[in-house]
Amino acid sequence: MKFTEEHEWLREEDGEIVVGITEHAAEQLGDIVFVELPEVGTEVSKDDECVVIESVKAASDILAPLDGEITEVNEMLVEDPGKINEDPMGDAWFFKIKPSEPSQMDDYMTEAEYKDMIS
Amino acid sequence: MAHHRALRCPAFSGPESDRMDDLQSLPLEALHLELGAKMVPFAGYSMPVQYPAGVMKEHLATRASAGLFDVSHMGQVLLRGDAAAAAFETLMPVDVLGLPEGRQRYGLLTDETGGILDDLMFANRGDHLFVVVNAACKSADIAHMRAMMPAVQVEEVTDRALLALQGPAAESVLSALAPEVVQMRFMDVRTLMLAGAECWVSRSGYTGEDGFEISVAEADAEKLARALIAHPDVLPIGLGARDSLRLEAGLCLYGHDIDTTTSPVEAGLAWAIQKVRRTGGDRAGGFPGADRILKELAEGPARGRVGLRPQGRAPMREGVPLFASDGDTTQIGAITSGAFGPTVQTPVSMGYLPIDLAAPGTIISAELRGKRAPVEVTPLPFTPANFKR
Numbered sequence: 158m159k160f161t162e163e164h165e166w167l168r169e170e171d172g173e174i175v176v177g178i179t180e181h182a183a184e185q186l187g188d189i190v191f192v193e194l195p196e197v198g199t200e201v202s203k204d205d206e207c208v209v210i211e212s213v214k215a216a217s218d219i220l221a222p223l224d225g226e227i228t229e230v231n232e233m234l235v236e237d238p239g240k241i242n243e244d245p246m247g248d249a250w251f252f253k254i255k256p257s258e259p260s261q262m263d264d265y266m267t268e269a270e271y272k273d274m275i276s
Numbered sequence: 277m278a279h280h281r282a283l284r285c286p287a288f289s290g291p292e293s294d295r296m297d298d299l300q301s302l303p304l305e306a307l308h309l310e311l312g313a314k315m316v317p318f319a320g321y322s323m324p325v326q327y328p329a330g331v332m333k334e335h336l337a338t339r340a341s342a343g344l345f346d347v348s349h350m351g352q353v354l355l356r357g358d359a360a361a362a363a364f365e366t367l368m369p370v371d372v373l374g375l376p377e378g379r380q381r382y383g384l385l386t387d388e389t390g391g392i393l394d395d396l397m398f399a400n401r402g403d404h405l406f407v408v409v410n411a412a413c414k415s416a417d418i419a420h421m422r423a424m425m426p427a428v429q430v431e432e433v434t435d436r437a438l439l440a441l442q443g444p445a446a447e448s449v450l451s452a453l454a455p456e457v458v459q460m461r462f463m464d465v466r467t468l469m470l471a472g473a474e475c476w477v478s479r480s481g482y483t484g485e486d487g488f489e490i491s492v493a494e495a496d497a498e499k500l501a502r503a504l505i506a507h508p509d510v511l512p513i514g515l516g517a518r519d520s521l522r523l524e525a526g527l528c529l530y531g532h533d534i535d536t537t538t539s540p541v542e543a544g545l546a547w548a549i550q551k552v553r554r555t556g557g558d559r560a561g562g563f564p565g566a567d568r569i570l571k572e573l574a575e576g577p578a579r580g581r582v583g584l585r586p587q588g589r590a591p592m593r594e595g596v597p598l599f600a601s602d603g604d605t606t607q608i609g610a611i612t613s614g615a616f617g618p619t620v621q622t623p624v625s626m627g628y629l630p631i632d633l634a635a636p637g638t639i640i641s642a643e644l645r646g647k648r649a650p651v652e653v654t655p656l657p658f659t660p661a662n663f664k665r
Contacts, residue, residue: 187516188332190616191590191623209645211591213331213616214516235589 159262160271161222166246167265173228173253174262178210178219181275183245186212189238194230195252201227203261208251210241222265225256302348303437303494304501311505311512319411321349324514331516335618338483338521339659342443343513344504351414352433352491353421355405363425364398364405369540369563371550375400380463380478382548383407384540385417390565390572391536392543393420395528397489399465399478406465406476408438408489410530436476437497442487442521444662445509450477450488453503457488462663471503472496483518484525485662523624524617526583526656532594533581533612533626539565541572542628544581544656549573580634583654584611584625584642591616591623592642592651598627599641602648608633611642617658624658625651 159167164182168175183189191211201207201221208219230252234240241249256262266274299322302308308315313324324346326334337343355364361372370383380399387393394413399406409417414432421430441450450457454468460479468477473496481487492500504510519529528534534543541549551557555570563569586592591614598609614625633640638653 187326188330188618193590209590211616213335213520213618214325216591216593 158268159265160268161265162274163220163222164275165219165222167222167262168250169262170253173255174223174225175250175253176219176222177250178241178245179271179275180245183242186210186214186217187242188213189241192234192238192241192251194232194235195227197227197230199227201225201254210238219251221254223254223256223261224258225254227252228255229253300349302346303497304346304348307498307501308346308512313512313514316515318515319349321411323349324512326514326516327512329511331514331520332618334511334513334517335520337511338443338485338513338517339619340443341509341511342441342445342449342487342507343483343511343517344501345440345442345513345518346437346501347440347489347518348437348497349411350438351407351409351411351417352436352438353407353409353414353418354429354431354433355407355421355425356403356429356431357427360405360425360428361400363428365553365559366562367421367424367564369549369553369566369569371552371559372398372405373559374550374552377402378465380465380480384545384548385420386540386563386565386569387536388564389536390539390568392530392534392538392540393417393536395530395534395545397478397480399476401465401467401476406491412531433491435494436491437494439490439492439497439501439504440481440483440487441490441504441510442481442483442485442513443509444486446485446487447664449504449507449509452507460488460664462486462665471500473500475500479664482525482527483521484527484657484659485521486664517618519613520615520618523613523615523626524619524657524659525661526626526658528581528626529613538581538628539569539572539577541569542577542579542581546573576631579609579628579630581612581626581656582629582634583636583656583658584614584627584640585652585654585658586614586623586625586642586644587639587650587652589623590644590649592625592644592649596625596627597643598629598651599643599648600633602641602650604641608640620658626656629653 193209385393476491596611611627617624
């Protein structure tokens, strides 16, 4: 699993990358009350805003970590945004992306490096 | 800034070490930190925005049982002198002279254009008036009061904390320390001994719930706060839930829902202007901006503050522009406060609209992140008030 400076986690799964936010991020954001997901099939470039999340405090964006195509989104989060606070590293993934430049994954941090960054 | 980077929003801006340095600390700061509060800058103070329970649980706990808020950043002012009440009436469209001893009332300082300089609470405590004003306005308010009321002694109280105990369990919690609180009605004020400290207590608050506001000497504040949070029905509550509670209760936040560009009548605060100060009353007019305010009372304002319920799930916050319909490109108003309402479980907002579009049930259009979305005009408050009248 890799981590971005924007507190996303990236997990490779059958040639696709599953994207979510870290427990640290979910904790800092506070209770999440709204999620807007991208449409399946959308072509995104690295750093495109592709998810909006709203917590009780404020709105934030999640950026596409890689170039590629959105292949699946976690519709459950739209119905139950609180799931992100309950299980950010597991069931509450946001979307899957089929990367067009898989080597972009190399730019991201290992878990140990991410833990260093937030400590 | 090329991008609004992911997860870098005001709520996520971390310790803010540079700005936190210039901030004043609350007398209870050590207790807040011990309780695990996350501190943020607010109105020049380092304030607890939330505790480990989080905004949602803190909000719901206040509506279900009781919450303790540290509002010591607010300004506490004493007005002394024989003519204090009469003089204070020259600054506000409010009946001050008619307020009986032992009672508190909501007031508004207005300017010459009829705009609102601040909103406040004032109490008749016998030989003086006790006034509580907003933190961000307190220096300006005190300067204004001193300039406009030269015969009145305007004393800022700088050695007392202010706590608010709010929620349906507030009475039972506080009565364990002082049984006589059960005799107090909404907006009664008394001096009571609580946990060995002389406290100035009012039955009031800013959450829409029953509760008490307690002014206590700084030296005694921690002991009292600890005695209150020791009760199993009481949770410490931060600014985050204070904001969502007051918003659901339809209460204005100064600097957002009201300011010098809004009049009391536009803001839906005409209820705070008693008959005696209105046209035909014994002490009609004689306050700053009376021409405009009395005219708006007689003829109705051009725009008004309304409750707004976004039809979708996305909260609409301050600044979101409003339009008459999806096809209209002329902005007619804006949201002044908005958030997710934990009790109503929908997004809730307030804002200003032209009077012809301000009737509950009207559907208007808002622009959020470049897209239009429908919003329904609703009555305020979103949650019924729970005061002990």
